[in-house]
Amino acid sequence: MSATDLPDDDRALAGEYVLGLLAPDEARAFAARLADDPALAAEVARWQEDFAPLAGEAAPVMPPARVWRATSARLFGARRRGWLTWGLPLAAAALAIALMLAPDLFSRGPTAPVDPAFRAEIAAEDGSLALAAAYDADTGALYLERRGGSPAPGRAHELWLISGDALPVSLGVLPTDRTALSLTLDPELRRDLEGATLAVSDEPLGGSPTGLPTGAVLAAGTLTPA
Amino acid sequence: MATRDNIEDWLARTAQGDRAAFKLLYRDTSAKLFGLCLRILNDRAEAEDALQEVFVKVWHGAGSYRANGLSPMTWLIAVARNHAIDRLRRRQAAAGGMDEAAEIADARPGPEAQVMARAEAGRVVACLDELEGARAEAVRGAYLDGETYADLAERFSVPFNTMRTWLRRSLIKLRECLER
Missing domain, CATH: 1.10.1740.10 (RNA polymerase sigma factor, region 2, helix turn helix motif)
Incomplete structure (x- = not known):
């Protein structure tokens, strides 16, 4: 007997309950006792603690990325349907986000984050356009620095975020009158930045009229942990 | 980690x-x-x-x-x-x-993996080691493979009630060992 003064029968029963060995009716009857019997409930917790290290005998296996995608889509809404099933509502939402972010594009004197969570080099293959990006997870700020290249006359460069297999979301048109800017990502967009793509497309002045890229993708880079 | x-x-x-x-x-x-x-x-x-x-x-x-x-x-x-x-x-x-029993058995780690896992697994493993081999295996089978009394009785070729008596005794011994 132990300090808890539970009879051996109950201690074994609690162990069987934790192991999942009780028949369904026995398990139900046992569970019903737990609410009114703290010593018995404590015994169940003790078995759970004692057995938990055995789980270490099952080798850890990295689950495929689709499990996280499915889980977060289920809990936080489907942002990850395929390209073709996304309709106008999404484009409208993307446009709304772009408009919401637009003022940030013109904030003055941004400085690069001290301790960015992610960085990306957004570069054209032929070197005609290059930007560096750094994301500060604490503030949600995405800092961008143009290192080379400018839009063709009468055209604009628009920045896009593409997470996983979701549709591109516009982060706004890149200003041409300064080299550094900082924009605050909508909280919805902050969740899935690791491995996400930042891309710049060629668009009419003022940006894509559809909320999705309409012109050529000029440069792209992947956000990787800094 | x-x-x-x-x-x-x-x-x-x-x-x-x-x-x-x-x-x-x-x-x-x-x-x-x-x-x-x-x-x-x-x-x-x-x-x-x-x-x-x-x-x-x-x-x-x-x-x-x-x-x-x-x-x-x-x-x-x-x-x-x-x-x-x-x-x-x-x-x-x-x-x-019970078609699954054979399939599940194949998924058990080899002796080497078990030894490595044991190094981290603490007290419960030491206490299981104090039980007779088959009885410790039965507890592991229930915890790690979700085996039922029926599965275990079949695996160890003993009647259902004998299996249950075994396992309940094993649990009481384990609890005594864990509290030492």
């Missing part, structure tokens, strides 16, 4: 609806929980579904885990294991048989 404090903090923040904390929790615990689901279910697609369900439960239940008096990792393991075993039982009920 996350510490107990990390996991506790992430669970507390998850309970407040903090998705970033939830993602960190997933990042650092999903491999362990997926390994456990895979071990119990021995089917990759089903283990993936199970893991998804487990984290949905974690998201909704993160606020209440303390009520059970468990440490955070124990709670996560219990959620994953219980869910995987529920699925296993439903599958067995649907199949109406």
